Amino acid sequence: MSSEDISRKAGEHNFEKTVKNERGLAELPDAEAGKVRLRFAPNPSGPLHLGHARAAVLNDVYAKKYDGRLILRFEDTDPKRVDPDAYEMIRNDLEWLGVAWQEEVLQSDRLDLYYRRARELVSKSLAYVCTCRQEVFKALRESDRACECRDTLDSPEAFEKMFTQYCEGEAVLRLKTDLAHKNVSIRDFPIMRIVDTPHPRVSDKKVYPLMNLSVPVDDHELGLTHILRGKDHILNTHKQAYIYDYLGWEKPHYIHYGLLKIRDVMLSTSEMKKGIEDGVYSGWDDVRLGTLAALRRRGIKPDAIKKVMFDVGVKQTDITFSWKNLYAQNKKLIDPVANRYSFVETRPDSPSVLRVVNCPEWVSKNRLHPTYDRGDRQVDLNSGSQDFLLNDSDFSELKEGNVVRLMGTYNIKVTEKSKNIADAVFHSKSLEEARANKARLINWVKSGENIAVDVLSPDGTHHLGFAERDTLNAEVGWVVQFERYGFVRIDGKDDKITAVFTHK
RNA sequence: GCUCCGGUAGUGUAGCACGGCCAAUCAUAUCGGACUUUCAAUCCGAUGACUCGGGUUCGAAUCCCGGCCGGAGCACCA
Numbered sequence: 016m017s018s019e020d021i022s023r024k025a026g027e028h029n030f031e032k033t034v035k036n037e038r039g040l041a042e043l044p045d046a047e048a049g050k051v052r053l054r055f056a057p058n059p060s061g062p063l064h065l066g067h068a069r070a071a072v073l074n075d076v077y078a079k080k081y082d083g084r085l086i087l088r089f090e091d092t093d094p095k096r097v098d099p100d101a102y103e104m105i106r107n108d109l110e111w112l113g114v115a116w117q118e119e120v121l122q123s124d125r126l127d128l129y130y131r132r133a134r135e136l137v138s139k140s141l142a143y144v145c146t147c148r149q150e151v152f153k154a155l156r157e158s159d160r161a162c163e164c165r166d167t168l169d170s171p172e173a174f175e176k177m178f179t180q181y182c183e184g185e186a187v188l189r190l191k192t193d194l195a196h197k198n199v200s201i202r203d204f205p206i207m208r209i210v211d212t213p214h215p216r217v218s219d220k221k222v223y224p225l226m227n228l229s230v231p232v233d234d235h236e237l238g239l240t241h242i243l244r245g246k247d248h249i250l251n252t253h254k255q256a257y258i259y260d261y262l263g264w265e266k267p268h269y270i271h272y273g274l275l276k277i278r279d280v281m282l283s284t285s286e287m288k289k290g291i292e293d294g295v296y297s298g299w300d301d302v303r304l305g306t307l308a309a310l311r312r313r314g315i316k317p318d319a320i321k322k323v324m325f326d327v328g329v330k331q332t333d334i335t336f337s338w339k340n341l342y343a344q345n346k347k348l349i350d351p352v353a354n355r356y357s358f359v360e361t362r363p364d365s366p367s368v369l370r371v372v373n374c375p376e377w378v379s380k381n382r383l384h385p386t387y388d389r390g391d392r393q394v395d396l397n398s399g400s401q402d403f404l405l406n407d408s409d410f411s412e413l414k415e416g417n418v419v420r421l422m423g424t425y426n427i428k429v430t431e432k433s434k435n436i437a438d439a440v441f442h443s444k445s446l447e448e449a450r451a452n453k454a455r456l457i458n459w460v461k462s463g464e465n466i467a468v469d470v471l472s473p474d475g476t477h478h479l480g481f482a483e484r485d486t487l488n489a490e491v492g493w494v495v496q497f498e499r500y501g502f503v504r505i506d507g508k509d510d511k512i513t514a515v516f517t518h519k
Numbered sequence: 520g521c522u523c524c525g526g527u528a529g530u531g532u533a534g535c536a537c538g539g540c541c542a543a544u545c546a547u548a549u550c551g552g553a554c555u556u557u558c559a560a561u562c563c564g565a566u567g568a569c570u571c572g573g574g575u576u577c578g579a580a581u582c583c584c585g586g587c588c589g590g591a592g593c594a595c596c597a
Contacts, residue, residue: 056597095596186595187595197521199521200522210595226597246591248592273591326546333526334530339547340531340548347560381556422557449556456557
């Protein structure tokens with residue numbers, strides 16, 4: 016069969032009608048338990064973000080469902096986009112997510128494999144070195160014509176010159192496809208190029224495969240049975256079909272999922288990187304970023320992300336990621352285990368103060384969790400007079416004559432109010448009295464036992480206030496609930512507590 | 520522009536290959552109520568969708584055609 020005959024028949028790929036669905040998780044086509052092989056193939060240009068989580072989680076879920084194997088493959092064939100630190104960051108992110116992989120490969124270790132396959136294609140005259148300027152080639156291809164290189168440089172000798180003679184930009188290796196293909200970009204697409212920028216891992220090499228060579232070669236060599244990828248790769252799937260056909264390989268099953276639109280967060284790895292270098296962001300875990308590291312710091316649990324991505328599934332329709340749904344899933348995980356503490360948001364330099372007189376000696380004992388027994392937090396209040404710190408918002412609602420209940424304590428009546436100090440007198444002890452007086456229920460922090468707190472919001476703003484003394488018992492990394500305020504993750508403890516807002 | 524793909528409640532999802540059991544599932548959201556020493560959790564109730572128009576059929580969310588809307592790709596990135 017001549018190369019023309021081969022290329023005429025190649026490049027056809029029949030897509031599965033996505034997948035047969037069962038309740039819950041869609042079935043992969045032709046999936047046999049114990050034989051399924053999948054891959055997660057990130058580009059190591061930075062750590063993983065929410066956008067990667069979908070592919071990582073779904074591959075993991077399917078690998079486990081079919082008792083298959085998941086291969087972590089680093090696609091580092093573009094030296095300009097490789098961050099040497101990213102490999103380890105990605106492994107850490109996956110471990111945190113609970114995604115288990117059984118094999119790991121780096122494409123930069125496998126360049127000889129791609130060279131070998133490229134030589135095979137050239138020796139069959141199915142690929143050729145093209146030395147045309149890009150614009151020239153594009154113009155020819157637009158008008159269904161071949162460039163001269165197609166017939167003159169389709170030899171092993173020409174190919175070797177890519178290693179010995181040409182420099183970056185002077186030559187690429189192109190696959191012979193169909194010069195009249197209705198999709199112009201499929202016409203003799205490139206599969207190898209030369210890059211002068213040294214690769215952090217293999218600095219002696221300068222010829223690199225493009226993804227439409229390295230990906231099908233690896234997918235085949237690694238014995239993958241199913242490939243989950245975004246629909247932005249559909250055209251690449253068509254291109255890669257030529258490689259399979261030329262080399263006589265059986266194609267795996269492809270599932271293309273739709274776009275996941277994620278709003279209100281920074282996701283571009285290159286922009287994040289620049290922002291970090293410029294000092295705009297504090298690091299990869301800056302709470303404004305959509306990295307897994309940032310979500311972790313915000314108190315989002317990996318299982319919440321997994322659940323949301325699992326629910327989203329692999330449909331080809333574009334969808335909008337919902338932070339609300341993620342928070343709802345996360346709340347289910349943290350609510351049962353989060354200790355409760357009192358926190359008031361107020362200006363540290365002139366806090367809202369409530370001065371109560373005539374009050375009895377009182378031991379305020381509140382549970383660390385309203386439904387599960389996690390112990391108590393105790394505050395001893397003075398008899399005679401006692402100062403409390405309040406939320407600015409609660410303070411602003413106080414009016415002379417109001418009866419207000421201080422949570423877990425007693426009821427007071429406001430007698431006088433100035434800018435940030437309100438005077439009050441003890442009114443009564445019981446909750447029933449509070450109800451009878453339609454008293455608002457507010458939380459408080461005992462003045463003198465207050466710990467300064469800085470709550471960092473995901474939008475980058477800081478919210479200052481004070482928490483009760485026992486909050487110091489919460490360890491860094493814990494997610495706790497500040498009552499009537501929301502869940503936060505304790506991020507640091509020194510003279511003050513720094514916390515990151517998780518969600519309401 | 521060209522090539523390809525998709526459209527179920529605010530969001531996500533099930534159902535669509537083999538039309539009737541779908542006055543359409545589940546989760547989340549929103550609203551109301553119960554409970555509660557948190558504006559959390561929990562419990563109860565309500566709200567809310569088959570993109571539109573034709574066709575096939577006894578019968579269409581499901582099949583066919585067209586419109587509308589949305590998306591992807593058209594790199595010597597992945």
